[in-house]
Amino acid sequence: MRSKITKKHLDYLVLIFAAALAIILVIVFSANKQLVSLVVVSFAVFYFIWGIIHHKSEGTLHREVLFEYLLYAILGAVLVIGLV
Amino acid sequence: MAVIAITASTNPFSLRQKTINYKKKPGCAIMVFSMAAHPLHLLFVPHPHNNHKPKLLWSQSILVLLGLLIMGRSLVDIFASAKPGVLGFASQIDPEKVIEITNQERQTNNVPPLVYSKELSEAAQTKAIDMFANNYWAHVSPQGTEPWSFMINAGYTYLHAGENLARDFSNPNDIVVAWMASPTHRRNILDGRYKDIGIAVADGYINGIETTLVVQMFGVRQGSTAEVASGNVISQAYAQDTIKVYPVSGISPFDAKKSWSLALVAIIILALSLDWFFVWKNNLIRISGKSWAHFTFFITMMAIIFIIRQGIVL
Numbered sequence: 001m002r003s004k005i006t007k008k009h010l011d012y013l014v015l016i017f018a019a020a021l022a023i024i025l026v027i028v029f030s031a032n033k034q035l036v037s038l039v040v041v042s043f044a045v046f047y048f049i050w051g052i053i054h055h056k057s058e059g060t061l062h063r064e065v066l067f068e069y070l071l072y073a074i075l076g077a078v079l080v081i082g083l084v
Numbered sequence: 085m086a087v088i089a090i091t092a093s094t095n096p097f098s099l100r101q102k103t104i105n106y107k108k109k110p111g112c113a114i115m116v117f118s119m120a121a122h123p124l125h126l127l128f129v130p131h132p133h134n135n136h137k138p139k140l141l142w143s144q145s146i147l148v149l150l151g152l153l154i155m156g157r158s159l160v161d162i163f164a165s166a167k168p169g170v171l172g173f174a175s176q177i178d179p180e181k182v183i184e185i186t187n188q189e190r191q192t193n194n195v196p197p198l199v200y201s202k203e204l205s206e207a208a209q210t211k212a213i214d215m216f217a218n219n220y221w222a223h224v225s226p227q228g229t230e231p232w233s234f235m236i237n238a239g240y241t242y243l244h245a246g247e248n249l250a251r252d253f254s255n256p257n258d259i260v261v262a263w264m265a266s267p268t269h270r271r272n273i274l275d276g277r278y279k280d281i282g283i284a285v286a287d288g289y290i291n292g293i294e295t296t297l298v299v300q301m302f303g304v305r306q307g308s309t310a311e312v313a314s315g316n317v318i319s320q321a322y323a324q325d326t327i328k329v330y331p332v333s334g335i336s337p338f339d340a341k342k343s344w345s346l347a348l349v350a351i352i353i354l355a356l357s358l359d360w361f362f363v364w365k366n367n368l369i370r371i372s373g374k375s376w377a378h379f380t381f382f383i384t385m386m387a388i389i390f391i392i393r394q395g396i397v398l
Contacts, residue, residue, distance in 0.1 A: 019384040031265035
């Protein structure tokens with residue numbers, strides 16, 4: 001149980017670290033629209049993969065969950081890309 | 085979408101628990117009916133009637149939100165084209181400041197500063213007028229006119245020349261920062277061959293949208309010696325050469341699209357927060373993605389939307 005909690009927390013830490021990195025990179029490259037787009041798309045792809053790995057390790061990866069992460073990643077990317 | 089939800093809680097206030105208890109009693113149909121929630125409640129809060137997942141977070145709803153997002157942005161573009169002048173962006177860019185910051189960048193990189201050229205500013209001004217008149221945003225006009233033609237027509241016979249374009253920036257510093265972030269524009273700014281600079285800031289309409297254009301032209305005259313004229317001598321005359329610049333106007337299409345995106349992302353974040361809270365409170369176990377993770381993802385996207393500023397360079 002203890003190791004499970006640790007693994008879950010590690011997953012969340014990785015996600016928070018990636019999110020912070022994405023924000024920092026966007027601030028650094030804010031003047032370069034192409035790089036901002038690249039950071040946003042990369043983060044969305046990362047999130048989709050993170051979702052798969054996280055749920056697979058928890059044994060809760062189902063088709064619905066996979067589709068949900070895919071849709072959320074697409075929506076998140078489109079929210080930003082249209083403005084860049 | 086098939087979302088299977090069961091409660092792991094023995095909490096007497098758990099919704100699922102309530103449903104089971106009611107089924108054991110006579111007249112349970114009426115009691116279950118009394119649990120019917122307000123549609124808005126079902127949109128944002130997990131409930132037996134929405135399969136323990138806010139309807140707003142269902143995959144179908146996400147597809148609808150995606151459609152609304154694209155539709156909203158398209159409407160802004162259609163409205164801007166149909167009603168020219170209602171949406172737009174105009175800013176007061178000080179041309180002198182653009183030259184000053186450009187020269188600061190050159191000096192930082194050990195490149196001699198550029199000297200203001202009246203002819204290059206005239207060429208830049210004519211180029212800006214041509215872009216508004218012919219409704220284009222490019223280095224080469226739809227008729228095939230290249231930037232160099234404007235220079236020659238203005239009486240500037242160049243040996244080497246370059247052009248940087250920018251639009252919809254709110255201040256001179258952001259323009260130069262954006263140019264410096266782009267390898268080709270940076271090369272122009274830091275090109276040691278150039279001796280002269282001209283600039284025009286113009287406000288007008290492109291595709292029915294009010295916009296502020298900045299045209300920056302660089303050059304070195306034919307027969308120019310390698311010696312550079314003393315650096316900071318920049319004529320003040322060019323301030324009068326620029327086309328009339330209007331004060332900051334109303335909502336730009338960018339602002340409208342940004343507001344629309346922020347509104348949608350705020351609604352999603354609200355639904356995710358409520359979902360996260362009620363899943364935790366009721367100990368709901370269900371086949372679904374993690375609300376906490378989705379929340380982190382969309383908060384990040386919201387922060388990025390806030391950071392992004394308008395203005396493009398060419």
